[in-house]
Amino acid sequence: MDYRMIPVGDQAVAIEMGTTIDPAVNQRLQTIGQAVLAAHLPMVKTVIPGYATLTVTFNGQMATTEMVMKKLTPLIDAAMQAKLAPHQTWLIPVCYGGEFGPDLADVAAFAKCSAEEVIAKHTSRDYLIYFMGFLPGFAYMGSVVDEIAMPRLAEPRLEIPAGSVGIAGAQTGFYPVASPGGWRIIGQTPLKLYDPAHPQSFYHAGDLIRFQAVSAAEFATIKQAVAAGTYQPKGVA
Amino acid sequence: MAYLQILKPGIQTTVQDAGRPQHQRDGFPESGSIDQGAARVANLLVGNAEQAAVLEFSLLGPTIEFSAPTFIALTGAEFATDLNGESLAANRCWQVQAGDVLTIGNATKGRVGYLAVAGGIQTQPVLGSRSTTMRLHLGGLNGQALAAGDLLPVKRQVVLPSYFHRHLPAERLPEQATPAEIRLLKGPQWDWFDEATQTALVDSEYEISNQADRMGYRLTGPKLTVPERSLLSTATVRGALQVPANGQPIVLLADRQTTGGYPIIAVVATVDLGYFAQCQPGQKVRFKLIGLPTAQTLLADVRQPLDELEQTVITGKYKPPYGISRVASQRIARLFED
Known part of the structure; x- marks a missing residue:
């Protein structure tokens, strides 16, 4: 190189x-x-x-x-x-669709497949965090499979809830804090990605992110554990 | 615990130090004082480490009551300032007593002022820095600009060596009547811009707009033609002249986003960054291109007066008697002279 x-x-x-x-x-x-x-x-x-x-x-x-x-x-x-620097792979649980992922149906229509297939495609590979920017904890990740690489919304939403997981072209990512944005939101993670009391995120540039589909019930359980401070983000060995 | 009580907050008065440069790779803005030279001088004048936390204020300063004796210094822009109603000169160290009230009024020249207190402002550091990043509610006091009634912890201090040696000439500030000359280095995407645009940047006058804050100052002036090529997001630096689609450059400052995708036509030479930050809204600026070796020589020279002050203060320190005893002895000596 x-x-x-x-x-x-x-x-x-x-x-x-x-x-x-x-x-x-x-x-x-x-x-x-x-x-x-x-x-x-x-x-x-x-x-x-x-x-x-x-x-x-x-x-x-x-x-x-x-x-x-x-x-x-x-x-x-x-x-x-040299050998590549060591990096972590993190598991991020995501509840796809419904109230958490208002754009999942649109992405499915774009990909000409079912919502389940979009989820399968989104969870099918690990995403590299190229760099962090825009907001603390905001990771620029890629690349999603071409079929689901839907361009961003023409009109950005005024507020996207914290934890939302979205797609913008080949990029995918999550919103660490509520913020305006134009990404196609397909789900939400119950993890707290930005905590002002501990502002440093657990993931860093160079790490890999693997999304894992969870049910609404599992989402609620994890969210409770996060709120109680008993949830540890899971790495992949 | 000794503290400063904010009676009137002024405009965007925040706690600042050297910021969080090492956390930029996690997406945290660098933050820190926007006129780093002025903040450093303020600290030096009161015997602090250069990077101790100070108060930064813009265009209108705060009114502050001291709960304990300490030493203070004001640097940066010129503000109408008084201590208990008596006018107070900037760029020198002053002793204050419990109950003293410092009133910092409007900026009469320049934009950003600094108040250093002996021992530094003792708010809780976040990620290794006390700097306030207002957009993220990080650092400072609850991550916000200061408000009336806020209490800022400081240290009580009654003695400071070499008190009478602690003064420096005022820093260079932009004059409103004449365009401020800002020296630039060609930016990484300089060659992406056509020749007419390159010429326009250095041959025209630009004006500091009202859209100017700690993230950056937007300029207005001849429209720069934006190249068609697209740039992959890359790290931003302080002083970068980023050219967005509307062709009006923005100079990125302390609270800028850590990465950006707009082409960087030029970068303000570090030696002129503080001077640039001191430009008020409406100030005309003219840009002048310089080479990298020149910029680096100029930057190295900036330290000289600071080093000299440190020398004076340190040499002064070892001349007995110290502190209060010296003040007394000088007074007694003067009685005999009369």
């Missing part, structure tokens, strides 16, 4: 690998990100992934862009050859 480093202002460098949404490219960038953080370079502030970029920000009073690029080159080259 080829990459290039582009200065972004005087305190950041973007490592760019092509211009397509490709899980292999993104996972390689996540691996580079881990390596850069693990190197604890004193001038480096942090790394922020995008789809095909990893932006490294640094303190411009401690080093110039040129110096930072020189430090990054061997780290990137080593991370290009």
